[in-house]
Amino acid sequence: MxxxxxxxxxxxxxxxxxxxxxxxxxxxxxxxxxxxxxxxxxxxxxxxxxxxxxxxxxxxxxxxxxxxxxxxxxxxxxxxxxxxxxxxxxxxxxxxxxxxxxxxxxxxxxxxxxxxxxxxxxxxxxxxxxxxxxxxxxxxxxxxPDKFHGLQDKEEARRRRYVDLIVNEEAQFVAKTRPRIIRAIQHFFDSKGFIEVETPVLHSILGGAAARPFVTHHNALDMDFYLRIATELPLKRLIVGGLEAVYEIGRLFRNEGIDATHNPEFTTIEAYLAYADMEDIMDLVENCLSTVTHEVLGTYDVTYGENTIHMKDFKRVHMVDLIKELSGVDFWQQMSLDEAKDLAKKHEIKIEKHFSIGHIIEAFYEKYGEPSIIQPTMVYGHPVEISPLAKKNEKDPRFTDRFELFIAGKEYANAFSELNDPIDQKERFLHQLEQKALGDDEASEMDIDFVEALEYGMPPTGGLGIGIDRLIMLLTNTPNIRDVILFPHARRK
The missing domain is CATH 2.40.50.140 (Nucleic acid-binding proteins)
Structure with missing residues (x-):
């Protein structure tokens, strides 16, 4: 039977x-x-x-x-x-x-x-x-499962989250805290006059970030589409349209590896503010994360692993200064690509075929800078080659007015003074196509419609993206991103 x-x-x-x-x-x-x-x-x-x-x-x-x-x-x-x-x-x-x-x-x-x-x-x-x-x-x-031991196999707990929630109070805590954090983020941006919007998940052109996409096909239109890797370009079109302050909380999809801080499907907030620059967005990000932390936890001090993270008074440092401090290499000095490659080899940094000096600077930062950061630190001044949507710095056009927020060695936010020059933007898209031809499958494609939108005039604008899953990890002291997502992806049994 x-x-x-x-x-x-x-x-x-x-x-x-x-x-x-x-x-x-x-x-x-x-x-x-x-x-x-x-x-x-x-x-x-x-x-x-x-x-x-x-x-x-x-x-x-x-x-x-x-x-x-x-x-x-x-x-x-x-x-x-x-x-x-x-x-x-x-x-x-x-x-x-x-x-x-x-x-x-x-x-x-x-x-x-x-x-x-x-x-x-x-x-x-x-x-x-x-x-x-x-x-x-x-x-x-x-x-x-036995009430004293629960689901001992973490992978099994993630596959059968419904059982994990029954027997594991920590899983219940994370599941209930996640929406509180998202509501607090919404409250913050709503209180600042931002308009919450929704933009398409299916994109016909790859852009808005450097990432490998998921590809699907729409039968009626007989067109390939990408699941969005970012919400940036549609949101900036809305700034052109006069909405002036917009944000979207939503899922992004990147066809990349899975580890403690990466899941192929994840949640972010992107926000754009007209008449603002990188400095304003630095203040906005710090104010947002401090406010959300205090609203949810009742304190600015967060226990994360072995560290106590103080979510106020964030440090700000230029990427080149941080590299110089930690490795002794000074990328403020003018140098040729060959000289930069020699420096990379001396410091055992792998060089890819498409690397420019900017890519090498980024590689130095990833080796020396990222692992050294514990307390909230805004690292700014990214090279122009790795920032196709950010404004060049007025004093040194090799770099952009872009920053990333790092906490405990991981990125939590990416933001910049948005590029609003359609001529410069088109040139950067063309450069991205060259990078793609050299083997960079994360390079953006040419988005002519976005260039045309900029030609109608986008005001000086600051933009930001914050990884919500990583923020939830931080505020709930959860070491793996797959434990703050109710149904993470896993290989078939």
Missing amino acids: YPDDFNEQQLIRRKKVEELKELGVDPFGKKYQRTHTTKQIIETYGNDDHDTLEEKHVEVSVAGRIVLKRVQGKAGFMHLQDRDGKIQAYVRLDGVGELSFDLYKRADLGDIVGIKGILFRTKTDELTIKATEFTHLTKALRPL
């Missing part, structure tokens, strides 16, 4: 389904009217003592999953878990009747039930529901 690979518990539970049906009980239940959640009970009555509860005679109806159960003769206790927490219930034969007590005895850990009863305190002073009704709601056909 049952598959051969069912274990003993699965067989027993399926037999119980048939037994419930014989008793006239639907194994998978129907609507149940709750009066309270566990949180509401604890917040409202958690400070009441035994006598006060007896005097108030509070009747409640709760529903949830059985996570602990013990029966002794004609009575027993169980812990019921809903989305907010757990509460104890006391079930007696003379309190609920024969059928209900029989259902209680048959119930397994993981089953979902409803309890109606009166609040009281036990001899050990635990707030408890003395059951007057026990209602079977859903039979769990698979047993829960």
Whole structure:
């Protein structure tokens, strides 16, 4: 009757389904009217003592999953878990009747039930529901993992997040904190007068970032599309259109590796502010992250691994100065590409076919700069070759008015004074096409429509992108990005 690979518990539970049906009980239940959640009970009555509860005679109806159960003769206790927490219930034969007590005895850990009863305190002073009704709601056909160990295999926990959420309080905490962080970001930008917008996920042209895309095909149009790697170019079109301050929180898709800080599908916020520059955006990013941190955690000091990160008063340093400080190499000095390559070889930095001096500077920074940063640091002055959408610096056009925010060795934000010169922008797109021809499959394509949009006039503008998943990792002290995404991607079993 049952598959051969069912274990003993699965067989027993399926037999119980048939037994419930014989008793006239639907194994998978129907609507149940709750009066309270566990949180509401604890917040409202958690400070009441035994006598006060007896005097108030509070009747409640709760529903949830059985996570602990013990029966002794004609009575027993169980812990019921809903989305907010757990509460104890006391079930007696003379309190609920024969059928209900029989259902209680048959119930397994993981089953979902409803309890109606009166609040009281036990001899050990635990707030408890003395059951007057026990209602079977859903039979769990698979047993829960051991409550003391949960899902020990992290990959299995990510594949079966629904089980992880049942048995792992940390997973519940992250799942509930994530939307609070996103709401706090929305509140911040809304309060600054930004307009929240939505832009297409399918792009016909690759642009807005340096990344390898996912490609799909639209049958009706008979066109290939990319899943967006950034929201930048559509948002800047809206600045041209006069919206002046816009932001979008949404998913991006990059066909790249998976590691502790990278998932192919991830969430960012990009925002653009007319009449602003890099300095304004530095202030905006710092203000945003400080405000969100304090709103969510009630403090500016964040525990992340072995470090305490202070989310206020961010340091600001030029990329070339940081490289010089840490490696002794001074890229302020004028040099040829060959001289830069020689420096790279001496410092054991790999050179790619398409590398210019700017790429070599970036490679030096990735080796020496990134790993050294613990406290929030805004590194600015990226070379023009790696910043096709940023304005050149007026004093030194080799570099751009762009910065990245690094915390604990990882990038959290990327921002710059936006390039609004359509002639310069077209030249940079052409340079990107040259890079693509040399083998850089992350180079942007030519977006003629965006160039034409700039020709209508885009005001001086500052823009930013913040990785929301990494921020959630930071604020929840979670070391792996796949544990702040409810359903991360994994290789098939």
